[in-house]
Amino acid sequence: MPHDHHDHLSPSGHPYREDDDTPLSYWQTMEIAVRELLVEKGITTPADIAAQIETMDARSPANGAQVVARAWTDPAFRAELLADASAATRDMGFDIGPLNLIALENTADVHNVVVCTLCSCYPRNLLGLPPDWYKSRAYRSRTVREPRAVLAEFGVTLPDTTTVRVHDSTADMRYIVIPARPEGTENLSEHELAALVTRDSMIGTGLAKLP
Amino acid sequence: MQHVRVKPMMPPGHVRTPHYLRGKIGVIERSLGAFPNPEDLAYGHAAPALPLYRVRFRLGDIWGEDTPHPDDTLDAEIYDHWLEPADAP
Amino acid sequence: MGGDAAGPVPTDQHDFSLWEKRVDALMIIGSAKGYFTVDGLRRVLEDMGKDAFESMTYYERWIASVNQNLIEGGAYTTAELAEKMDEVAKRGATYGDAAQAT
Structure with a gap:
């Protein structure tokens, strides 16, 4: 499916590196897996992760x-x-x-x-x-x-x-x-x-x- | 001016004392208070708080007097158990 | 590393990608929840050795360390990670496809 990169602008207005369209790497696979496991285990939530990213982006x-x-x-x-x-x-x-x-x-x-x-x-x-x-x-x-x-x-x-x-x-x-x-x-x-x-x-x- | 030497120990594992300062002599720039020992925290253990100091070294005392600008300085934070009293270099 | 000879300081700069920002967030959250400390993060980074510094990017090293610390801290097991990574890898060929579930 086509990816709309306008959804992927950082607050600075710069695009994120276009990792969406590059081949999935082993370490990206690990990041997705770790994140989903932490959510499934009730250790964190997608909203908490997004909020943490927003907090750091604002600095x-x-x-x-x-x-x-x-x-x-x-x-x-x-x-x-x-x-x-x-x-x-x-x-x-x-x-x-x-x-x-x-x-x-x-x-x-x-x-x-x-x-x-x-x-x-x-x-x-x-x-x-x-x-x-x-x-x-x-x-x-x-x-x-x-x-x-x-x-x-x-x-x-x-x-x-x-x-x-x-x-x-x-x-x-x-x-x-x-x-x-x-x-x-x-x-x-x-x-x-x-x-x-x-x-x-x-x-x-x-x-x-x-x- | 209290002179201290960084102990020239070479243990394995995670320590926050840079190799390039081991055995070098500096002066206490300030005391920072007590902080949990990172050598314990790194392994998930409860960590006693240890005094932490900022120690100031002359670049000449680290790298030798033939280093450019030997009177420029390097400050680093060193935990108490890595320091011992010393005479001025 | 301090004091070693090295070439000129590189000046290239990249904006952090979404997956890198997520790794950073997972480190903050994992330590805030008490599963490990920044010292544990550093220990594993150091234990990965000098080759890893050259062969892996900054946040590749970080996710490797965050994962090992979370397993050591009991957040999940190696078996659970293995199954989940296998499932994720089958979702698609790109990060966008594989991360779509979340």
Whole structure:
């Protein structure tokens, strides 16, 4: 039967990969089987699974951008964020579940960058799922050894006077980088500032955009 | 500045201490509180909560002084039972 | 993996497909229901070895691990999985056809 791909747009408006029309793989077969077994056993329901997918789809770097913009404009919030980033983001109204979040502030002297060498730990409950490169062997291997070379591949070149701090998410904490606020943004609103904050700037492989 | 060494142990199984830090010396950056031991959780066992620390290492102390920018740093979360007191490197 | 030599960081990006999002959801739900923890997920991923990292995609590895953890946690048996996978595979040649029942 023909498949109507308009039913398969992600909330970002991008099509899902067209797995409906590719040959069924062994692992896809397993996913269907596991899902149906969990439903038959009463462990979950199709509605719960759909709701979980919707919850994760609704999380995106735009959430983190709002947090960063607030930190740039509200000194009290910035202090709260640096002291307890989980509490500060919850206070902004974000449902981050059990996420233990630490905020790392970039300054003229310090540039932070986040990696998970053991797997793919990422503040997914705030920013959504990590980009593919974050999960790659190359990023996970090299960032802890030659961070400046990795940053250069992302177009970020730092002066020798800046200390690079790499953060390996090895256990229970997750990290969000607060990029430095670009110069010339004094008159921008919080909303306009948030538009300058990219996903990569909150991982540390990018800088905030210039207005 | 409290210096600690990551124990150079090499057990099999699931642990959250990266290989590249074993035997390396850093300083406690902050205490994070107590968290269930992932080495027990990984096998479905009840897990006692253990103190967890963020430990900061100089890249030069991990990879050698000839590494580019040896004063850049690496922070990692390490559980208490993987750490022992140490002198500054 | 940390500290190993490797080539340039790849820049390709794909939007997650529906079956991948379902795997992600099954991991969250399976752990929320107490059948396993994220640490159990990681243990099995690591036990799959280095070859699996090269030969399987991210969510292929995840469904393999989620499944093993669910069996270990007693959610269903290997025999039940085998029968169900056999039934699913006979439904059609594509994911869309095989997943239609749900």
